Every structure is written in C-alpha cells, then in structure tokens.
Amino acid sequence: MAYRETRRAPASMQTSIATVSISGEFPEKLAAIAKAGFTGVEIFENDFLTYDASPREVAQMVKDHGLSITLFQPFRDFEGMPEPQRKRTFERAERKFEIMGELGTDLMLICSNVSPISIGGIDRAAGDFHELGELAARHGVRVGYEALAWGRHINDHRDAWEIVRRADHENIGLILDSFHTLSRKIDPNSIRSIPGDKIFIVQLADAPLFDMDLLYWSRHFRNMPGEGDLPVVDFMRAVAATGYNGPLSLEIFNDQFRGGSAKALAEDGHRSLVNLMDRVRRLEPDIAIEAPVMPDRVEARGVEFVEFATSAEEKDNLAALLITLGFVKSAEHRNRAVELYTQGDIRIVINTDKTGDTFADASYAVHGTNAYAFGLKVDNARDALARATALGAPAFSEDRKSGEVSVPAVQGVGNGVIYFLDETPELSGIWQREFSLLSAEAEGAHLTRIDHLAQTTQYQEMLTWLLFYHSIFAVRRTPMVDVVDPGGLVRSQAIEGDPEPYFRVTMNGADNRKTFAGKFLAESFGTSIQHIAFATDDIFATAARLKDLGFQALPISRNYYDDLEARFGLEPDFSDALRAASILYDRDEKGEYFQIYSRTFGEGFFFEIIERRGGYAGYGAMNAPFRIAAQRRLARPAGMPKR
Numbered sequence: 001m002a003y004r005e006t007r008r009a010p011a012s013m014q015t016s017i018a019t020v021s022i023s024g025e026f027p028e029k030l031a032a033i034a035k036a037g038f039t040g041v042e043i044f045e046n047d048f049l050t051y052d053a054s055p056r057e058v059a060q061m062v063k064d065h066g067l068s069i070t071l072f073q074p075f076r077d078f079e080g081m082p083e084p085q086r087k088r089t090f091e092r093a094e095r096k097f098e099i100m101g102e103l104g105t106d107l108m109l110i111c112s113n114v115s116p117i118s119i120g121g122i123d124r125a126a127g128d129f130h131e132l133g134e135l136a137a138r139h140g141v142r143v144g145y146e147a148l149a150w151g152r153h154i155n156d157h158r159d160a161w162e163i164v165r166r167a168d169h170e171n172i173g174l175i176l177d178s179f180h181t182l183s184r185k186i187d188p189n190s191i192r193s194i195p196g197d198k199i200f201i202v203q204l205a206d207a208p209l210f211d212m213d214l215l216y217w218s219r220h221f222r223n224m225p226g227e228g229d230l231p232v233v234d235f236m237r238a239v240a241a242t243g244y245n246g247p248l249s250l251e252i253f254n255d256q257f258r259g260g261s262a263k264a265l266a267e268d269g270h271r272s273l274v275n276l277m278d279r280v281r282r283l284e285p286d287i288a289i290e291a292p293v294m295p296d297r298v299e300a301r302g303v304e305f306v307e308f309a310t311s312a313e314e315k316d317n318l319a320a321l322l323i324t325l326g327f328v329k330s331a332e333h334r335n336r337a338v339e340l341y342t343q344g345d346i347r348i349v350i351n352t353d354k355t356g357d358t359f360a361d362a363s364y365a366v367h368g369t370n371a372y373a374f375g376l377k378v379d380n381a382r383d384a385l386a387r388a389t390a391l392g393a394p395a396f397s398e399d400r401k402s403g404e405v406s407v408p409a410v411q412g413v414g415n416g417v418i419y420f421l422d423e424t425p426e427l428s429g430i431w432q433r434e435f436s437l438l439s440a441e442a443e444g445a446h447l448t449r450i451d452h453l454a455q456t457t458q459y460q461e462m463l464t465w466l467l468f469y470h471s472i473f474a475v476r477r478t479p480m481v482d483v484v485d486p487g488g489l490v491r492s493q494a495i496e497g498d499p500e501p502y503f504r505v506t507m508n509g510a511d512n513r514k515t516f517a518g519k520f521l522a523e524s525f526g527t528s529i530q531h532i533a534f535a536t537d538d539i540f541a542t543a544a545r546l547k548d549l550g551f552q553a554l555p556i557s558r559n560y561y562d563d564l565e566a567r568f569g570l571e572p573d574f575s576d577a578l579r580a581a582s583i584l585y586d587r588d589e590k591g592e593y594f595q596i597y598s599r600t601f602g603e604g605f606f607f608e609i610i611e612r613r614g615g616y617a618g619y620g621a622m623n624a625p626f627r628i629a630a631q632r633r634l635a636r637p638a639g640m641p642k643r
C-alpha cells in the first residue's frame with residue numbers, strides 16, 4: 001500500500017473545533033477553545049464576518065490564544081457552474097484566498113454544490129478543481145472538497161474523492177466529515193483506500209439517530225463524538241488507517257449548544273476527541289496519529305457506598321428513615337463524626353463532621369442534606385483515576401488525618417465526588433482501618449445491594465454527563481425516554497455497565513423548575529443524586545418487613561392499580577397484594593419489575609426499592625408519572641385540597 005511509504009513520523013494529536021460549535025461572541029469562543037486544550041480552530045466565515053475586526057486582527061487574536069487556524073470555511077456552490085456564474089465563482093474564490101492570507105491559514109473548505117443551476121459530471125468538476133488548484137497555488141493556499149450529504153450532484157465522499165483524484169493537483173484535496181458519510185450510511189471502510197496525504201482535514205460530529213431530512217438533521221442536531229448514535233469510532237478508524245495525521249476537527253451544529261456554556265462545550269468537545277482517539281488507538285494500533293495513552297475504560301463492579309453530608313440535627317431524620325428501611329448503624333469513624341449504616345452489601349455513610357474544612361461540610365452548606373459522594377468498586381483505582389483525569393475530570397482530594405486512607409477520586413455531576421475503590425489492601429481495608437465496628441445485629445429488610453443511582457441535572461447538561469460516564473467507564477446507554485411531569489417534560493436516560501450492568505445510573509434532565517426533578521435541583525442548589533434504588537430478591541417479603549419496621553411507603557393511587565390490572569391482565573389477588581404494599585409493577589418480554597418508593601426527604605430526595613425478575617432490564621419508566629403524581633400530592637402544603 002503506497003500510502004504507508006509517504007507516512008510521516010507520528011505527530012502528537014492536533015485537535016481543532018469549528019467556531020460554530022461554541023456559543024458566545026467570537027473572543028469568548030476563542031478563549032474557551034484555547035482553555036479546553038485545543039490546538040486549532042476552524043473559522044466559520046459567518047462568525048468572522050459578523051465580528052467587527054479585520055482579518056489581521058483576528059489572526060492576532062487566534063495567535064494570542066496559542067491557536068492556529070486549521071481551516072477557513074465554507075465556500076459554497078463552486079464546481080460545475082455554467083458561465084457567466086463560473087467566472088464569478090473563481091473571482092469570489094480569489095477574494096477568499098486573499099483574506100486567508102491575512103488570516104494566516106492555508107486551507108479552505110469547499111462543500112459540494114447545491115445550486116439548481118449547477119451542472120453535474122465528474123470530469124467537469126475535476127476540471128474546475130484543477131483550475132482552482134492553479135489559482136490556489138499562486139496564493140500559497142490549499143483547497144479541500146467536502147461532499148455534503150445533500151449536495152446536488154455530489155453527496156458521497158467516494159465521488160468527491162474521485163473528483164479530487166482526477167483534479168490531480170497538489171493544492172486540491174479531500175475533506176471528510178463523519179456526519180455526511182455516516183448520515184447516509186455509507187460504509188466508512190471505503191475511506192481506507194484513500195491516500196492519507198490527500199485528506200486535507202477531517203471533521204468530526206456525531207448525532208442522535210432520527211429519521212429526518214439530512215440537511216435539517218445536520219444543521220440542528222449534531223453533537224460531540226460519543227454523545228450520539230453514529231459509528232464515529234468506525235469512521236475514525238478508517239481515517240486513521242490511511243496514515244492521516246492532520247487535525248481532528250469538531251464541526252457541531254446544534255441548536256441547544258448555541259445557547260449553552262462556551263466553557264462546558266469546549267471541554268466536552270476536547271474530551272470527546274481524546275476518548276475517540278483512545279478507542280481508535282486500541283482498535284487500530286498501527287496509526288500515524290499519536291493518541292494520548294491512558295488506561296482502558298473502567299469497569300465498575302458496583303457501588304461500594306453512598307455518602308450523605310448533613311448536620312447533626314438533620315442526621316437523626318435520615319438515620320431514622322434508614323432504620324425503617326432495615327439498616328443498622330454498624331460502625332463509627334475513629335476520628336470524625338461519620339457513621340456507617342449497612343444492610344446486605346449496601347453501605348450508607350452519614351457525615352456530619354465539622355472539624356477543619358471538609359468538602360462534606362461545604363457541600364452541606366450549599367446544598368443542605370445531600371448524597372454528595374459515592375464509591376465505586378473497580379479493578380484498579382489508580383488506573384481509574386488516571387483515565388478520568390486524562391479525560392479532563394478534576395481529581396478530588398482532601399487533607400487526611402493520620403491513619404486515614406487517601407482514596408483516588410474525581411468530581412462528577414453536581415460537583416459530587418466519585419471515589420474509586422479496589423482490592424488492594426489499603427483501599428479494601430478502609431472500613432476496618434478508619435471505622436470502629438459496632439456489634440450491631442439487625443434482621444433487615446432483605447435489601448441486598450444498590451441497583452442504581454438516579455442523578456438529576458439540568459437538561460442542558462445531560463449530554464455533558466452522559467459523555468463523562470461514557471468516556472470514563474465501560475458503559476452503554478439506554479434509549480432516552482420522556483417522563484411527563486405535570487410541570488413539564490423530564491428526559492431520562494440510563495448508563496449501564498457493559499457487558500455486565502453492575503453499575504447503573506439513571507440521568508434525569510429537567511428543563512424547568514416546575515417539575516419534581518427541576519424543583520429538587522433548584523431547591524438543593526444543584527446537587528445531583530435524587531434517589532438511590534436498593535435491590536431486594538423478594539419484594540413481598542421486603543414489604544412485610546418494612547411494615548413491621550414502621551416504614552411509610554409513598555402511597556400510590558387506586559386508579560393506578562385498576563389500570564395495571566387491565567393493562568397486564570393481572571389476577572385480582574396479585575394486584576391487591578401490590579396495592580396493599582404500594583408496590584408499582586412493570587413487565588416486558590424478559591421479565592418483571594417491582595418498585596416501592598419512600599416518601600421524600602429534604603428537598604425531594606427519596607429511596608426506592610426494586611426487584612428485577614427474569615431479565616427485566618428497564619427502570620419502570622412508565623410508572624414514573626404515577627410516582628411523581630404521588631410525590632406531588634404529598635408535597636402539597638397543608639390546607640390544600642387532597643384527593
């Protein structure tokens with residue numbers, strides 16, 4: 001394969017992003033892009049035209065941020081024009097080449113013609129490009145040709161490549177854009193036969209799968225690689241296999257991003273590229289791009305503990321609720337006001353420590369009582385930390401007192417802390433080392449382990465956190481479901497350990513503060529864990545024990561059970577048993593799901609108890625509106641009509 005001979009030495013990865021991808025004014029975009037670690041930026045012509053500065057001033061600004069301009073784009077409707085438009089198109093191109101000189105970039109993107117007056121024909125287009133190549137050479141610039149998925153004559157990178165090949169000019173090359181290739185379901189392996197040095201730049205974008213008009217889909221719904229459903233990894237593997245080692249440039253048109261945080265978008269973008277190249281490097285080791293090296297995606301084996309920050313006063317209520325759930329206080333911290341409650345494999349830590357500046361205390365001051373931290377069981381905690389930080393997650397650490405264990409940790413959703421615990425003696429011995437065990441025996445309520453954590457975020461931040469989990473951990477995402485709350489829509493998507501779902505998180509994105517989830521977010525000032533779901537292997541035995549323990553389940557309306565009976569054709573005895581214990585029920589092809597909810601605590605936090613029977617893999621989404629209605633009924637201030 002000839003291209004291998006022309007391959008350059010491995011160059012460190014160049015990351016770039018189009019200015020259109022980021023919200024804000026031009027200077028704000030540049031600052032966010034530079035800060036997030038990109039080395040280059042694509043200047044989208046409109047961003048530049050609408051900003052009141054000369055090309056030379058823009059060039060200086062970009063340089064001051066330590067960035068280079070990887071691409072100037074787009075130039076539209078060039079190839080295959082009839083006269084007199086053809087002549088004018090060349091004049092227009094020459095004007096842009098002059099501007100590029102002042103901007104200090106040597107690469108322009110021409111996207112395939114969409115004009116109704118353009119004429120098809122590969123040789124005609126190749127001829128136009130050859131002639132443009134001569135003009136470009138005189139200006140010391142290069143031109144890359146991109147097939148828009150909706151181009152009038154050219155909408156496939158294979159045809160664009162054929163035109164570039166026939167144009168046969170050093171200054172004319174191909175531009176690949178993952179969206180255009182993958183949205184049309186073109187096999188990305190067709191890229192492997194293109195010489196890497198004829199690919200002038202590679203643009204990357206993902207998108208959620210929608211059955212919609214390609215142009216509309218592209219201009220409004222693109223997202224960062226790993227945030228959507230397109231096989232961007234396969235695309236990039238094929239590109240990398242050509243020997244390409246130029247910039248990887250994000251080009252994301254997204255309505256929501258236009259109003260988002262420039263900083264968060266730039267950070268997500270950078271994370272998405274680092275993660276993408278980590279995946280590619282593992283699948284395609286012999287590539288010219290020097291991708292960052294980090295440990296592989298983390299397989300979480302389950303939640304080892306959840307820790308609440310609270311005050312001495314509020315602690316009693318939380319502890320009382322745990323005791324009605326069958327927990328027992330089984331240990332106390334040796335140096336701190338920290339208690340451990342356990343049942344089965346579940347550990348709940350309650351932290352009311354006020355000595356020194358603890359993060360728990362600060363978290364309580366901001367959010368009130370909240371589940372501010374959790375620990376994950378992993379194979380290698382140091383590796384997990386290394387991967388998370390390589391992907392831009394902020395490492396978390398606190399001053400430890402003597403005898404205390406320093407546990408690798410990062411900050412995640414809602415500024416919460418994620419600790420990594422493994423089987424090394426130091427980390428697995430943490431409970432014995434830091435806590436004095438109490439001789440506490442309790443019958444419990446048959447709760448075995450944490451099935452999932454439910455985190456609430458602003459809807460706008462949902463993709464950020466899904467990418468966070470998806471890049472650091474070996475997880476898959478379930479399809480997004482809409483949960484209708486009387487106050488608005490809440491979008492819900494789960495991430496689950498892959499292949500084994502030992503670790504599950506449901507992410508709920510709230511659009512406004514009128515929904516139950518949105519209200520929790522607003523009133524807790526943005527803490528994230530809104531509920532914790534415990535598993536039982538026998539929901540009815542658990543329900544019976546809870547009753548003895550004085551647990552107060554969230555009461556569910558009679559209508560729910562009438563509907564359930566009809567929907568699933570349940571035996572009246574069975575539905576009576578469900579109703580008597582306020583158990584919600586769901587069923588799919590694989591199995592059954594049972595849920596009991598606690599009443600809410602504090603600003604809308606709650607516990608859930610679930611049993612999965614058979615292979616049921618969901619989260620009872622269809623029951624969520626009933627749960628929310630019940631929670632709202634209870635939350636209504638006294639004196640309001642109750643039904």
Ligand SMILES: O=C(O)c1ccc(O)c(O)c1
Binds near residue numbers: 219
């Ligand atoms: O939507 C467009 O017109 C458009 C323009 C330039 C690009 O690089 C692209 O991928 C799409």
Ligand SMILES: [Mg+2]
Binds near residue numbers: 146177203251
């Ligand atoms: Mg593009």
